[in-house]
Amino acid sequence: MTMRGALYFALVALALLGTGLFSSWTVALTILNMGLISAIMSLGVNLQWGYAGLFNVGVAGFVALGGLGAVLMSMSPVGEAWSAGGGRLVLALVIALGTLVGAIALWKRLSRYRVPALVVLLLVGFFAYRAVFDPAVEAIEAVDPSVTGYLGGLGLPVLFGWPFGALLAAGAAWIVGKTALGLRSDYLAIATLGIAEIVVAVLKNEDWLARGVKNVYGVPRPVPYEIDLQNSTRFVEWMQNWGFDPVVGSAVVVKLCYSALFLVVLLALIWMAEMALRSPWGRLMRAIRDNEEAAEAMGKDVTRRHLQIFVLGSAVCGLAGAMMVTLDGQLTPGAYQPLRFTFLIWVMVIVGGSGNNWGAVLGGILIWFFWVQVEPMGQWLMQAITAGMAEDSDLRSHLLDSAAHMRLLTMGLVLLIVLRFSPRGLIPEK
Amino acid sequence: MDFLNALVALTNFVIIPATAYGSQLALGALGVTLIYGILRFSNFAHGDTMAFGAMVTILVTWAFQKMGVSIAPLPTALLALPFGIAATAALVIGTDRAVYRFYREKKAAPVTLVIVSMGVMFVMNGLVRFIIGVDDQRFGDGARFIISARDFKEMTGLREGLAIKTSAGLTIITAVIVVAALFWFLNKTRTGKSMRAYSDNEDLALLSGINPERVVMVTWLIVAALATIAGTLYGLDKSFKPFTYFQLLLPIFASAIVGGLGNPLGAIAGGFLIAYSEVAVTYAWKKVLTYSLPESFAPEGLAQLLSTDYKHAVSFVILIIVLLFKPTGLFKGKSV
Numbered sequence: 056m057t058m059r060g061a062l063y064f065a066l067v068a069l070a071l072l073g074t075g076l077f078s079s080w081t082v083a084l085t086i087l088n089m090g091l092i093s094a095i096m097s098l099g100v101n102l103q104w105g106y107a108g109l110f111n112v113g114v115a116g117f118v119a120l121g122g123l124g125a126v127l128m129s130m131s132p133v134g135e136a137w138s139a140g141g142g143r144l145v146l147a148l149v150i151a152l153g154t155l156v157g158a159i160a161l162w163k164r165l166s167r168y169r170v171p172a173l174v175v176l177l178l179v180g181f182f183a184y185r186a187v188f189d190p191a192v193e194a195i196e197a198v199d200p201s202v203t204g205y206l207g208g209l210g211l212p213v214l215f216g217w218p219f220g221a222l223l224a225a226g227a228a229w230i231v232g233k234t235a236l237g238l239r240s241d242y243l244a245i246a247t248l249g250i251a252e253i254v255v256a257v258l259k260n261e262d263w264l265a266r267g268v269k270n271v272y273g274v275p276r277p278v279p280y281e282i283d284l285q286n287s288t289r290f291v292e293w294m295q296n297w298g299f300d301p302v303v304g305s306a307v308v309v310k311l312c313y314s315a316l317f318l319v320v321l322l323a324l325i326w327m328a329e330m331a332l333r334s335p336w337g338r339l340m341r342a343i344r345d346n347e348e349a350a351e352a353m354g355k356d357v358t359r360r361h362l363q364i365f366v367l368g369s370a371v372c373g374l375a376g377a378m379m380v381t382l383d384g385q386l387t388p389g390a391y392q393p394l395r396f397t398f399l400i401w402v403m404v405i406v407g408g409s410g411n412n413w414g415a416v417l418g419g420i421l422i423w424f425f426w427v428q429v430e431p432m433g434q435w436l437m438q439a440i441t442a443g444m445a446e447d448s449d450l451r452s453h454l455l456d457s458a459a460h461m462r463l464l465t466m467g468l469v470l471l472i473v474l475r476f477s478p479r480g481l482i483p484e485k
Numbered sequence: 486m487d488f489l490n491a492l493v494a495l496t497n498f499v500i501i502p503a504t505a506y507g508s509q510l511a512l513g514a515l516g517v518t519l520i521y522g523i524l525r526f527s528n529f530a531h532g533d534t535m536a537f538g539a540m541v542t543i544l545v546t547w548a549f550q551k552m553g554v555s556i557a558p559l560p561t562a563l564l565a566l567p568f569g570i571a572a573t574a575a576l577v578i579g580t581d582r583a584v585y586r587f588y589r590e591k592k593a594a595p596v597t598l599v600i601v602s603m604g605v606m607f608v609m610n611g612l613v614r615f616i617i618g619v620d621d622q623r624f625g626d627g628a629r630f631i632i633s634a635r636d637f638k639e640m641t642g643l644r645e646g647l648a649i650k651t652s653a654g655l656t657i658i659t660a661v662i663v664v665a666a667l668f669w670f671l672n673k674t675r676t677g678k679s680m681r682a683y684s685d686n687e688d689l690a691l692l693s694g695i696n697p698e699r700v701v702m703v704t705w706l707i708v709a710a711l712a713t714i715a716g717t718l719y720g721l722d723k724s725f726k727p728f729t730y731f732q733l734l735l736p737i738f739a740s741a742i743v744g745g746l747g748n749p750l751g752a753i754a755g756g757f758l759i760a761y762s763e764v765a766v767t768y769a770w771k772k773v774l775t776y777s778l779p780e781s782f783a784p785e786g787l788a789q790l791l792s793t794d795y796k797h798a799v800s801f802v803i804l805i806i807v808l809l810f811k812p813t814g815l816f817k818g819k820s821v
Contacts, residue, residue, distance in 0.1 A: 110596050110599055112529070112603070181790075189786075234805050234808050234809055235808055238808060239595075239746075239812075240596045240599075241595065241596070241599055241746075242742070242808060242812070244527065244529075244596075244599055245527065245735070245738045245742065245804065246801075246805070246808065248734065248735055248738070249735050249739075249797070249800070249801035249804060250801070252732065252735055252797050253795070253801055256794055256798065257795075259794065260792065260795070393731070394607075394610070394731075398603060398606075398607055401600070401603065456618070457615045457616075460611050460614040460619075461611070461615070463607055463608075463610055463611030463614065464607075464612065464615060465611075467605070467606070467607025467608035467610070468608060470603070470607060471584060471601065471604040471605070471608065474597075474600065474601055474604060475584070475587060
């Protein structure tokens, strides 16, 4: 990292400190925590775009899958639901998987009649699957739907959910990459757009899996609860010795614990990414990105390397998704908006500096800071613009109501301006 | 067994809605495929271009309604359409001047242009939300039905009714006219021929004195018209909500790729293929099956293959199958 990079990071730190001093420390830490998670997401996208030139428009889907991973690991299992339909559901999924594997095997083995055979197999498999699946789902979702109505998770510590979330995202990325890589670059973009939409649709509608739009609440925490801290006499004494209010203090301490945890993960990832970038593998990646034909002529398997880095990058996004669910303590499938979780991450990577890990991290925290702060700024701007208008003017109330949409416009303009005038970003690639 | 009623139910619930939806997708996919053929990138802002065009049309429609101008029984939106097209054309040509031209002159990689189009999408999306908000807007007026279910039942004495919404009929007729005009333009006029030549072989076209900037401008004009018409028809037929236009990107791209990116005929075929599959897979077949099967075979459940929440999964699966087996699309598209 250069002097310039360090300066930018110092400025971001200053902005956060300013928020802490002039607004409140809980707000500053909330921004920081989400900023750290955003930084991890943009590291993942930077692996794909900066190292290999792959365009992933499905970040939201991989992030959502990561969140699902955290839920599936950490929530306690719902025994009643398992006994009501768990076995049948697993059977249904096995049938579905078996049909797909069978279909692939059939396609490879047969040469004559393979289309009709495939159609018959898929139809039989589908109806068998539905026959087992539908009653099982009904039974599971009937189990106390206002509280559970799903199978629950494994009841393990939530930290196990992080790698598992990464694994889920990696699996989805493998399927997409396997089909769309090696073709035109735009095809990958469109395929990832599709998978993201489907992942979110599944999360919203499959109540047996993660309660759908009813959301999963109370995901266990890896850090203490505020209320426990406030009830601990030692903590209260400790806070009072420093002259802090124990209630505010507990919130700040919990947030700091999260920040420390996320920082450890982020630094470990940066370290790994930097090591990889400097290794022969990293050089190969950049060689492929800069000239695919030349790399291919040297006997390198471009599609395989692309698949590798695409899966890795998506796994990092999944990890970030699991961390986000842990931080929020809930999984809300309705929140995975592509504009927020895909395109905003892209702005972070492009503004920060594609191809440079420190740049991606800087972009992640910086853009997140602005994303949070632009809204009040927009409100303020609109107030200023409309100050001269009549109190009951339609235009005035419309402008004030629409101020929230200023963010999209601003972020889009920022992206276009950076791409045009400073395509290498704030901290350019070396 | 009652084939006549089965046929009517099938037409009413599957064939007509799917044909209308297919026409809308085909118009959208034509825009995507034209940009791909001439400008050589996948335009992610296309969904939001459609939303913008539809939005201007809606605003003008409202103004007309206030003034009392109407062309009943046809929806007023038709009258407002030219204004929508003009505004959208101004927007996309302005965008091309301010944004895309720079990259074209630099001969930037297609993937860079895709990212740039994502930025444009952001801005257009923000603009639409800023002006009209995120909520559902209704702007249809005029006669609601060409034939209503009740009239049809009285006319034929059948148990099933056949309703043709004005918006559905209008969509299909407009799509036929627009497509015919587009193909006439591409095949018969000098400008259209130069566009095709430019799409097939850029260097050769430049060599024979075709002005690339003019070709690009005409393309954007056509794309603006197609996007506005598609967006308005979709809004009339379903409803106007900015976010659904973003979600339309997937079926539109799927249509264009299935047909073969860069091939206008393919875009139309792809649009109908996607629309028919989507409706067929998400329609509850109970009624049709009950009519057409002997009583003892009649289905107990809804006989719905996939819930409508997963309609986008259909386009995705078709897209994946095409990418796996025929990446250039059903009709010969541009190279892989």
